Amino acid sequence: MVPPKWYVIVMICWIAVGIGAGSYLLRQEAPYGRFSNKKWGPMISNRWGWFLMEAAVLAAFASRIAFRQFNWKSPSGIMVALFFVHYVHRSLVYPFMIRTRGKRMPIVIMLSAILFNTVNGSLLGIWFARLAFYPADWFRSPLFVTGAALFIGGLAINWQSDYILIHLRKKGETGYKIPQSGLFKYVSSPNLLGEILEWGGYALLTWSLPALAFFVWTCANLIPRVLSNHRWYKQHFPDYPPDRKKLLPLIW
Ligand SMILES: NC(=O)c1ccc[n+]([C@@H]2O[C@H](COP(=O)([O-])OP(=O)(O)OC[C@H]3O[C@@H](n4cnc5c(N)ncnc54)[C@H](OP(=O)(O)O)[C@@H]3O)[C@@H](O)[C@H]2O)c1
Numbered sequence: 001m002v003p004p005k006w007y008v009i010v011m012i013c014w015i016a017v018g019i020g021a022g023s024y025l026l027r028q029e030a031p032y033g034r035f036s037n038k039k040w041g042p043m044i045s046n047r048w049g050w051f052l053m054e055a056a057v058l059a060a061f062a063s064r065i066a067f068r069q070f071n072w073k074s075p076s077g078i079m080v081a082l083f084f085v086h087y088v089h090r091s092l093v094y095p096f097m098i099r100t101r102g103k104r105m106p107i108v109i110m111l112s113a114i115l116f117n118t119v120n121g122s123l124l125g126i127w128f129a130r131l132a133f134y135p136a137d138w139f140r141s142p143l144f145v146t147g148a149a150l151f152i153g154g155l156a157i158n159w160q161s162d163y164i165l166i167h168l169r170k171k172g173e174t175g176y177k178i179p180q181s182g183l184f185k186y187v188s189s190p191n192l193l194g195e196i197l198e199w200g201g202y203a204l205l206t207w208s209l210p211a212l213a214f215f216v217w218t219c220a221n222l223i224p225r226v227l228s229n230h231r232w233y234k235q236h237f238p239d240y241p242p243d244r245k246k247l248l249p250l251i252w
Contacts, residue, residue: 032046036104046100057121079202120210150198151201155194188229
């Protein structure tokens with residue numbers, strides 16, 4: 001189905017805002033994680049901040065598609081399931097795995113992420129609930145096959161790399177170390193590379209405007225973060241491996 005004009009206009013504006021957000025983040029590090037900063041007002045515990053901001057996507061997405069009967073073996077059903085796999089892990093597993101005792105993030109960061117996640121989850125939910133139509137043989141299309149390979153590969157890289165980072169700390173520790181295993185041998189932020197691959201793959205496999213917008217927003221959020229992380233490691237660890245790239249093994 002061709003999306004209605006209002007939906008296309010909303011999507012184009014949303015993509016433009018994402019590009020604007022990315023250019024802002026290139027100049028201003030988002031103050032969470034290693035860049036968390038009390039200057040941004042009241043704070044909340046990292047764990048609950050992550051839980052609340054990521055649960056917002058699940059709630060917005062699930063509320064849109066709740067009343068649609070999906071055939072879970074159809075292309076749309078599989079696409080919705082892939083989204084749930086990522087976000088059930090991100091909102092219900094990841095926040096309770098991180099070793100973040102005593103660490104906090106500004107509430108304003110959590111609220112801005114909740115806003116982004118609610119809009120993003122709603123736009124994708126509306127797509128699957130009301131607009132998406134895929135022929136039954138979509139599974140065999142080059143777009144689906146390539147996109148699914150990128151999504152699954154990206155998910156595996158993201159999960160493995162986050163797992164390595166989390167387990168650099170013993171329980172109760174909060175400091176930072178140089179990660180040495182997995183794709184960290186080649187790049188500073190393989191977890192963010194995995195996330196970018198995932199949503200690039202999702203844009204391909206769904207061939208849809210809301211997934212394209214999510215991919216643009218993911219790059220806008222994460223590419224500035226990749227640059228900041230790489231700079232931060234070099235500033236804080238004189239023995240940081242000099243050949244390690246920022247995001248793309250051997251290239252950049
Ligand atoms: N789709 C999107 O737009 C989007 C946006 C943001 C994040 N994400 C995803 O959310 C997840 C977390 O993102 P993030 O930016 O918080 O990742 P991150 O900075 O790499 O941190 C991940 C976890 O590992 C810890 N950690 C990081 N580096 C460490 C080191 N050198 N030594 C010891 N512990 C270390 C962090 O602790 P601290 O918190 O104490 O630093 C945190 O608990 C990632 O999977 C990312 O892809 C997605």
